[in-house]
Amino acid sequence: MTLTRALSRVATTLLSTAVLGSLLLVGQAQAATGTDIANLANANEGKMACSTNSLGGRYYYTSCTGYSGRPEYWCADFAKWVWANVGGISVTGLDPGARSFYRYGVSNGSLSDTPHVGDAAVFSSTNSASNINHVAIVVGVNSNGTVRVQNGNWDGGSGDQPTTSGRSRVVPETINGTTGTYSASEGYYLVKYVRPVGVSDAPPPPQFGKADVVRLNDGGTLTGWQNFDALAGSWFAPEGIGGVGPVEASRVKYGDLDGDGKEDIVRVNADGTLTGWKNGNALTGSWHAPSTIGGVGDVDPAQLRLADLNGDKRADLVKIGPDGSLTAWLNNNALAGSWHAPVNIGGTGPVDPAQLRLADLNADRKADLVKVNADGTLVAWQNNDAFAGSWHAPSAIGGVGAGPIAGVKFADLNADGRAEVIKVSGDGSLTAWQNNNALAGSWHAPVNIGGVGTVDPERVEFPDLG
Numbered sequence: 001m002t003l004t005r006a007l008s009r010v011a012t013t014l015l016s017t018a019v020l021g022s023l024l025l026v027g028q029a030q031a032a033t034g035t036d037i038a039n040l041a042n043a044n045e046g047k048m049a050c051s052t053n054s055l056g057g058r059y060y061y062t063s064c065t066g067y068s069g070r071p072e073y074w075c076a077d078f079a080k081w082v083w084a085n086v087g088g089i090s091v092t093g094l095d096p097g098a099r100s101f102y103r104y105g106v107s108n109g110s111l112s113d114t115p116h117v118g119d120a121a122v123f124s125s126t127n128s129a130s131n132i133n134h135v136a137i138v139v140g141v142n143s144n145g146t147v148r149v150q151n152g153n154w155d156g157g158s159g160d161q162p163t164t165s166g167r168s169r170v171v172p173e174t175i176n177g178t179t180g181t182y183s184a185s186e187g188y189y190l191v192k193y194v195r196p197v198g199v200s201d202a203p204p205p206p207q208f209g210k211a212d213v214v215r216l217n218d219g220g221t222l223t224g225w226q227n228f229d230a231l232a233g234s235w236f237a238p239e240g241i242g243g244v245g246p247v248e249a250s251r252v253k254y255g256d257l258d259g260d261g262k263e264d265i266v267r268v269n270a271d272g273t274l275t276g277w278k279n280g281n282a283l284t285g286s287w288h289a290p291s292t293i294g295g296v297g298d299v300d301p302a303q304l305r306l307a308d309l310n311g312d313k314r315a316d317l318v319k320i321g322p323d324g325s326l327t328a329w330l331n332n333n334a335l336a337g338s339w340h341a342p343v344n345i346g347g348t349g350p351v352d353p354a355q356l357r358l359a360d361l362n363a364d365r366k367a368d369l370v371k372v373n374a375d376g377t378l379v380a381w382q383n384n385d386a387f388a389g390s391w392h393a394p395s396a397i398g399g400v401g402a403g404p405i406a407g408v409k410f411a412d413l414n415a416d417g418r419a420e421v422i423k424v425s426g427d428g429s430l431t432a433w434q435n436n437n438a439l440a441g442s443w444h445a446p447v448n449i450g451g452v453g454t455v456d457p458e459r460v461e462f463p464d465l466g
Contacts, residue, residue, distance in 0.1 A: 031200035032086035034118025038139035041082045041150040044170045049074050049153070055085060060152065063165075066096055070162035076100060078152025078170060079120050079135045083196050090197040098122060099132040105194035112193045113179045115147045119195055123188035127180060134188055139172070143364050147177035151186075208363070209261055209464040211411035212283070213430075215452050216252055216459040220245040224465060225452065226283050230413040231420075231434055233450045241285045241465070244277070248301070249456065254463035255306030255315030257293075257334040262466030263315075264335070266293070268301040278335055282465040293337045296329075300353070307358035307367035309345070309386040320356050324348035326369075330387060346389045348381070352405075359410030361397075361438040363417030368439070372408045376401040378421070382439055397441045400433065404457055411462030413449075422449075424457040 043054040049071040050064035058064070060081040066072030076098045083089040093107060094100045101120045105111035115121070115138050123134040140148035149172065156168030175183040175190065182189050213225040213235065221243040226236040244252055244267050253266040262279040265287070269275060276293040280286035296304065299319060306315040309328060317329040317339065325347040330340035348356065348371060358367040361380060369381040369391065377399040382392035400408055400423050407426075410419040418435040421443065425431070429451040434444035452460055 031088045031198065032118075033200045034116055034138075036086045037082055037089075037118035037137060037196070037199070038150075040086055041137040041139050041170075042172075044078070044082075045150060045172060047170050049165050049168065053081070062096060063152070067162045067165070071165035072096060073153055073161060073165055074168075075135050075151060075153040079137050082137055083120075088198045088200075098135040101135045101194050102129055102132045102192065105192060108197050110195035110197060112195060115141050115177050115193050116195060116201075117141055118199055119193040121147070121149050121193055122191050123183075123186055124191050125188055127182075127189035127191065129191060132191065134186070136173075136186075138193065140174075141177065142174075143362065145177050146174050148172055148174045208412055208415045208417040209466065210415045211413055211462040212465045213452055214241070214254070214461050214463060214465070215455055216244075216247075216249050216461075219243070220247050223452075224283060225450075226465070227413065230449050231432060231447065233448065235450055238452075239283065239285070241282055242277075242287050249458040250300075250302040252461075253304060253306045254461055256308070256313065256464070257306075257315055257331060259313035260466075261313075261464070263463035266306060268296070268299075268304055271295075272297045272299055276335055279466060291335070291337075293334055294329075294339050303353045305356070305358050308360070308365060309358075309367055309383065311365035313365065318345075318358060320351070320353035321347075322350070322353065324351040328387065343387065344389065345386050346381075346391055348394075354405055357408070357410050359419035360412070360417065361410075361419055361435065365417070370397070370410065372400075372405050374402070374405070375399070376403060376408075380439060395439070395441075397438055398433070398443050400431075400446075407457035409460070409462050412464070413462075422462060424452075424455075424460045426454070426457065428452045428455045428460075 060077040063074035063077040064071050076096050080091050080094045084091045093104045102122050117138055119138040121136050121138055122132050124131045125133050136149035136151040138147050139150050151171050153168045154171035156164035173185045179190050210227040212227045215223045222241045223238050224241040225238050228234040228236055251268045254263045257264045264279045265277040267275045273295040274293050275290050277290050278288035280288055303320045305318040309316045314331040316331045319327040326345045327342050328345045329342050332338040332340050355372050357370040361368045366383040368383045371379045378397045379394050380397045381394050384390040384392055407424040409422045413420045420435050421433045423431045430449045431446050432449045433446050436442040436444055
């Protein structure tokens with residue numbers, strides 16, 4: 001394995017850059033980002049035309065008084081207020097009319113058919129730019145082509161303008177994000193997106209972490225290699241990072257139980273109880289004291305997995321039956337021992353549980369299901385809505401060649417949110433196939449990415465330790 005021993009120089013460079021960056025920022029106003037806009041819009045969800053807004057002020061401009069002292073149609077008031085109050089966004093030319101947002105986009109050259117978080121989405125009952133009836137703030141852009149918007153002046157029922165506007169609220173909707181399409185939930189055609197002038201288009205901070213390597217040693221101690229640039233074969237030097245006591249490898253699981261971006265440890269005990277160690281700063285060997293976090297009854301630990309099935313960033317618990325049935329416990333507050341009641345979430349047909357993996361293959365934060373066949377071919381079920389038992393039809397997604405099934409692992413090595421496939425050989429060497437578009441069967445050519453010493457492949461896992 002390539003061990004990065006000259007990292008003090010890197011650390012010094014990074015520190016110098018950070019110090020310089022902080023000095024450069026003194027006295028400079030921070031440009032608002034699309035995320036800032038979305039956060040402010042979301043903070044006002046449920047509020048009404050005459051509510052105290054989330055910043056403690058009265059209303060949204062003239063939302064409560066614009067119709068002869070009574071509430072007016074206030075979708076544009078709300079959208080303008082959000083843009084104006086994040087800082088650094090120009091709202092020149094905007095008024096209480098939704099059409100003003102389209103004119104703003106024309107004047108500033110910021111109309112688009114491509115959504116970004118923080119944009120205004122403008123709508124028309126006739127799919128015409130000359131008849132803009134509504135505007136909303138884009139607060140989410142999803143990989144499946146939908147967008148989530150926050151609507152001011154929504155759901156007010158029937159009646160005259162002040163009556164319906166007085167009853168309406170800030171309400172979110174998820175819609176087809178393609179311009180020119182009719183949205184039944186909105187009751188309008190989506191015409192265009194309008195990018196605010198002054199918004200920072202700097203890339204957001206990384207949304208995903210990089211998987212590290214952990215080896216479970218005899219006696220239950222753990223050795224960790226922090227990921228520096230794994231796909232280039234570069235890892236930090238190995239360190240002892242704690243231990244879980246003498247235990248078979250099948251009883252040790254990793255998963256982020258509290259959504260903090262760092263995977264915790266769960267040990268499955270002989271009586272089916274679960275012991276959890278919260279990750280404090282695992283790569284320095286710091287874990288919180290172990291505690292009992294629930295139980296699953298009499299079960300072979302090789303049947304259990306931890307994986308985030310619903311995209312809430314917290315690992316759920318999954319049991320694989322010999323008949324291929326899948327039972328899941330939704331994580332409520334796992335480190336406090338709180339799980340939802342188990343539910344059946346589908347099945348794969350008769351299978352050796354050792355063949356099944358759960359990993360996010362398409363960066364939607366929801367773990368997909370993968371079966372590793374004896375010949376190394378891979379079959380995947382894309383997660384649609386796992387807790388409702390909804391999976392896409394299985395499809396072949398490639399292969400890694402014949403070899404011990406226990407050595408085939410899935411983990412995101414480059415922080416793009418998509419799991420690579422990694423093969424751990426008996427001599428400890430690691431081979432990785434970078435995920436290009438795994439669910440379509442597309443992977444980069446395999447490369448050697450280092451090694452962890454001679455080891456039973458079952459003892460090697462790839463959790464993101466933070």
